[in-house]
Amino acid sequence: MMDAAELKRRTAQLLAAHPPATTDRQTFLRARFDAGLAWVHYPDGLGGLGAPRSLQVVVDAALEAAGAPDNDPRRIGIGLGMAAPTILRYGTEEQKQRYLRPLWTGEEVWCQLFSEPGAGSDLAALGTRAVKEGDDWVVNGQKVWTSSAHVARWAILIARTDPDVPKHQGITYFICDMTDPGIEVRPLRQITGEAEFNEVFITGVRIPDSRRLGEVGDGWRVAQTTLNNERVAIGGMRLPREGGMIGPVSKTWRERPELRTHDLHQRLLKLWVEAEVARLTGERLRQQLVAGQPGPEGAGMKLAFARLNQEISGLEVELRGEEGLLYDDWTMRRPEFVDFTGREAGYRYLRSKGNSIEGGTSEVLLNIVAERVLGLPAEPRTDKDVAWKDLAR
Amino acid sequence: MSTQPDLLYSEEEEALRAAVRDLLADHCAAAGVIARTESDAPHDLAAWKALADGMGLAGLLVPEAQGGQGATHREAAVVLEELGRAVAPVPYLTSAVVATEALLECSADGLLAELASGRRIGALAVALNVAPGGAHRTVRHEDGALYGELTGIADAAVADVLLVPADDGGLYAVDAEAATVTPQVSFDLTRPLATVTLDGAAGRRLGDAEPAVRRALRAGAGLLASEQLGVADWALTETVRYLKERTQFNRPVGGFQALKHRLAQLWLEVVSLRAAARNAADALATGEDIDVAVAVAQAYAAPVAVHAAEEAVQLHAGIGMTWEHPAHLYLKRAKADSIACGTAGAHRTTLAELVDLQAP
Numbered sequence: 190m191m192d193a194a195e196l197k198r199r200t201a202q203l204l205a206a207h208p209p210a211t212t213d214r215q216t217f218l219r220a221r222f223d224a225g226l227a228w229v230h231y232p233d234g235l236g237g238l239g240a241p242r243s244l245q246v247v248v249d250a251a252l253e254a255a256g257a258p259d260n261d262p263r264r265i266g267i268g269l270g271m272a273a274p275t276i277l278r279y280g281t282e283e284q285k286q287r288y289l290r291p292l293w294t295g296e297e298v299w300c301q302l303f304s305e306p307g308a309g310s311d312l313a314a315l316g317t318r319a320v321k322e323g324d325d326w327v328v329n330g331q332k333v334w335t336s337s338a339h340v341a342r343w344a345i346l347i348a349r350t351d352p353d354v355p356k357h358q359g360i361t362y363f364i365c366d367m368t369d370p371g372i373e374v375r376p377l378r379q380i381t382g383e384a385e386f387n388e389v390f391i392t393g394v395r396i397p398d399s400r401r402l403g404e405v406g407d408g409w410r411v412a413q414t415t416l417n418n419e420r421v422a423i424g425g426m427r428l429p430r431e432g433g434m435i436g437p438v439s440k441t442w443r444e445r446p447e448l449r450t451h452d453l454h455q456r457l458l459k460l461w462v463e464a465e466v467a468r469l470t471g472e473r474l475r476q477q478l479v480a481g482q483p484g485p486e487g488a489g490m491k492l493a494f495a496r497l498n499q500e501i502s503g504l505e506v507e508l509r510g511e512e513g514l515l516y517d518d519w520t521m522r523r524p525e526f527v528d529f530t531g532r533e534a535g536y537r538y539l540r541s542k543g544n545s546i547e548g549g550t551s552e553v554l555l556n557i558v559a560e561r562v563l564g565l566p567a568e569p570r571t572d573k574d575v576a577w578k579d580l581a582r
Numbered sequence: 583m584s585t586q587p588d589l590l591y592s593e594e595e596e597a598l599r600a601a602v603r604d605l606l607a608d609h610c611a612a613a614g615v616i617a618r619t620e621s622d623a624p625h626d627l628a629a630w631k632a633l634a635d636g637m638g639l640a641g642l643l644v645p646e647a648q649g650g651q652g653a654t655h656r657e658a659a660v661v662l663e664e665l666g667r668a669v670a671p672v673p674y675l676t677s678a679v680v681a682t683e684a685l686l687e688c689s690a691d692g693l694l695a696e697l698a699s700g701r702r703i704g705a706l707a708v709a710l711n712v713a714p715g716g717a718h719r720t721v722r723h724e725d726g727a728l729y730g731e732l733t734g735i736a737d738a739a740v741a742d743v744l745l746v747p748a749d750d751g752g753l754y755a756v757d758a759e760a761a762t763v764t765p766q767v768s769f770d771l772t773r774p775l776a777t778v779t780l781d782g783a784a785g786r787r788l789g790d791a792e793p794a795v796r797r798a799l800r801a802g803a804g805l806l807a808s809e810q811l812g813v814a815d816w817a818l819t820e821t822v823r824y825l826k827e828r829t830q831f832n833r834p835v836g837g838f839q840a841l842k843h844r845l846a847q848l849w850l851e852v853v854s855l856r857a858a859a860r861n862a863a864d865a866l867a868t869g870e871d872i873d874v875a876v877a878v879a880q881a882y883a884a885p886v887a888v889h890a891a892e893e894a895v896q897l898h899a900g901i902g903m904t905w906e907h908p909a910h911l912y913l914k915r916a917k918a919d920s921i922a923c924g925t926a927g928a929h930r931t932t933l934a935e936l937v938d939l940q941a942p
Contacts, residue, residue, distance in 0.1 A: 442939055449942035457939060458930040462881040469857040469878075473589035480590060489850040558849055559842035563822050566837030 191240035193247045200251040209257040218294040227293045243479040260295045263526040268292040268299035271415045272345050279403040300341035302332040313356045319348035325395045338374045338387040341367045347408045352578040360408035364400040381539045382519035434498045435464035438505040467493045495544035502538040587864040595660045602664040610668040612908035619771035625740045630672040634700025640678040641698030649695030659808035659863035666812025669911045671772040673737035677703045684798040688789035705741035709734030713924025714799040723748040727782040738776035747791035754785030770918035803923035804866045807859040807879035814890035821894045851886045858882045880929040884920035891916035
């Protein structure tokens, strides 16, 4: 039985065999993975012990207390949150053994090649083509909104393998080598001034069939695992009170009484309440997951998070008055990870505009809630029975 | 906070919900509730007897040693969710929560046992709109008798005993027969208000009014959020159900994206309110972080319940505007609840102090 006591024992064993003070960071992370303490709910031999996910905190707390290094999850969020669960669910044994360990330790960074200029909300309409040649697939096309593409070793990629069937049926899911000479990564500058995302041009990239995830033509179903995990990752962070975007503005309010007005006070209190309730809603969702009663609230968390981030950061720009007319830095930079609550109010305001677009627009999410949670009639699907090659574009 | 609040429902709480819902299905069908509002007896005392006598629910907040069930605010909150869902005209919030909490503060054991058993109904004679810690009217205490008029007292018409704050700082128990209770024409048909007039009535001093009233209204405000959740949940569920059936332009109107998005948005508000209401009930039960949890729940619940009821009327359209359809009962309850135990604005003002976001 893998309970908290047993996990504590194994964590102590790991720390004894590899004292953090005298162990190289990478060596420690590999040893932690091999001890099954990386993500305890993963299977034996793949960084886990098949333990309940809720017990991860036991390991994390003990390691943190011992000053052990972590795998810098902000840098490898796409690998941890999206690629890994998809590989675990659909990968072959060989693929799991090859990819999961360096993914978790951060030795190999992952990115996601899904969206295209012509396939945003309608992702299944994507046009990047993969054609079978011998044991390889030859891929041509263009992807966009790819964070970490400039530092990534691998990508999860969906491409069209059969244009003669309706759009959802002709897609296949691959693992793509980002060092292939046919991959060109160009920074995509955003309204914040920085280039957190990239455009990725794919020209004659050869992917061996052994890097296919799931069956040929089953890529849309495989991608659902990735996308569901993306929304959980974006909307589901555990926060203390005032832990999110409401934190910086509350701090400014307390420290700068000269900026206060009655109008701003009323609006701040309203948003403070909404942020606290959103935090509690997320906490309730996590308690349901731990209790084995997953609720549909997850679909709504990202909606709430996006709107609140935008309204709160907008309020803070206004609160700052003359300073709100300034901006910290328009220089084009390529950050390795995103911090929604980082930098100054103007940056937070502009960056949060993306929160209702990335990972599913709020409009699409409202449709998902209406149809899957409330059971209301689906949108008319005029493209359902049309071969992809015959769709309007 | 030292521990995370438990925001879920236990199996026992779900069983309690099912039992209350069953009982209300038998007693409080919408047509009957509507008809009752214009009768001489707007309160449903048969339903109250079944809840209090039959199920022992009036004593949930009272320890067993004092004649109650020894349960907590978590269970009382579940009962209130179901009462809200049925807009049941029973004096549960007023007697089994507010008056009971006042008596608990005063250690008034005899009366407490009577209220807990449901043998008598109590009402705190403080206007329904008063927030915890807010100013309220008192009556004059002179030569051992009480004089004065108090308005806006919810469920006073069915109360057997009134808990009356007087100008000497005391809280007095007054038998209803010793007072003149006059129903007021009330906006909320299912929780009618009354005027209480005392003209030399005898009262028994229970203790200090200030802490008793404060505690009573704080628990009332916190658990009112669960009633508001029940109201909002009914409005959402019933509107979704109706819009799947109702066709115009040869399609179910629930298939129009403009309406789907409104309902999805409302759903998000209702699940958020559930978290806030559970948090307040759990805080009242554990004693941790009560003031913030109650103020957050009340600041959030009122606009959500009102929004849900208003959407129910608008999206039901013509039929939602009729007296025959129950949507108006929920709109009236939601709007009255948004004033009861303090408005959302009053609770936000309280929060400004509690979390140090001071006014200019």
